[in-house]
Amino acid sequence: MKGRKLLIISLALNAFLIVSFLVFGYIYRDKIAQRFVRIKGNPTIVMYGNSITAQGKWVELLGRTDVMNNALPGQATYHFLQLIQSHVIDLHPKVCFIKGGINDITLGVRQDSIQSHFKTMLEMLMRNRITPVVTLTVYERNDPSSKKEVDALNAFLVSFCTQNNITCIDLNRYISDSTGLRAEYAVDKTHLNTKAYEIWAREVSGVLKEKGI
Missing domain, CATH: 1.20.5 (Single alpha-helices involved in coiled-coils or other helix-helix interfaces)
Known part of the structure; x- marks a missing residue:
């Protein structure tokens, strides 16, 4: 017993x-x-950006195990530039999805500085035969001043990417409206919820398919 x-x-x-x-x-x-x-080691894809990128569960979202999330929560484009060699280039990925700028805008960093950081990073990626893909900066919720700065940054990014044959992903067309980030896609003023990440992942997957990666 x-x-x-x-x-x-x-x-x-x-x-x-x-x-x-x-x-x-x-x-x-x-x-x-x-x-x-x-x-x-040697991931095919590197996701690079701030906390918005960092919070994405990219292995699960993309359904593949060759993607590395090397985002830097709370950091601005200056920090992205300082660390891009070790966090992206030295890993020799085929493609880097890069997104940022909202922390710079919140901190009051000048547009010419933000744009210069992006320009230098994109040129470094191309020079090292890594395909850059830019996810345009997403609006914050109900912040007209921030939205104006985001529009200025995104206009620069679209222009630079067009001139250099770089693919852009524009999430605002799906998750924002005239006032900014829509509530149904937000967890707070700035960050995205699961529904928004699913849309983002769909766009990333489409780019990867288009490029045969």
Whole structure:
């Protein structure tokens, strides 16, 4: 009788551990996959940007394990430029999806500085035979001043990318309106929710398919 109780306890404990392991793996699957990509090295795709990029579960969203999320939460384009060599170029990806600028705008960085940082980074990527893809800066919610600055930055990015045959992704056409980021796609004034990331991932996947990557 005692042996049977011990067996039942042992089976229950094993079942609990297995379920816990599966739940843990499911919740943290993107982080686990990212660790695998880092160990393997040489990712095909690097996602580079601020917290908006960092919060994307890109392995899961894109359904592939050769994508590395090397975004820099809370940082401005100056920091992107300082770290692009180690965070992107030294990894030798085929393509880098780059997005940023809203932190600069929030901090009051001048347009010419933001644009110069972007120009230098895009030129560095092209010079190192890495295909850059620019995701245009997304509006914030209900902030006319910020929206004006975003429009100025995006106008520059579109112009530069057009001149250099660089692909742009414009999320604002899907998730924003005349007042800025729509509430149904936001978790706060600036950051995106799951629905917005699904749209973004759809656009990224379309670019990858178009480029045969």
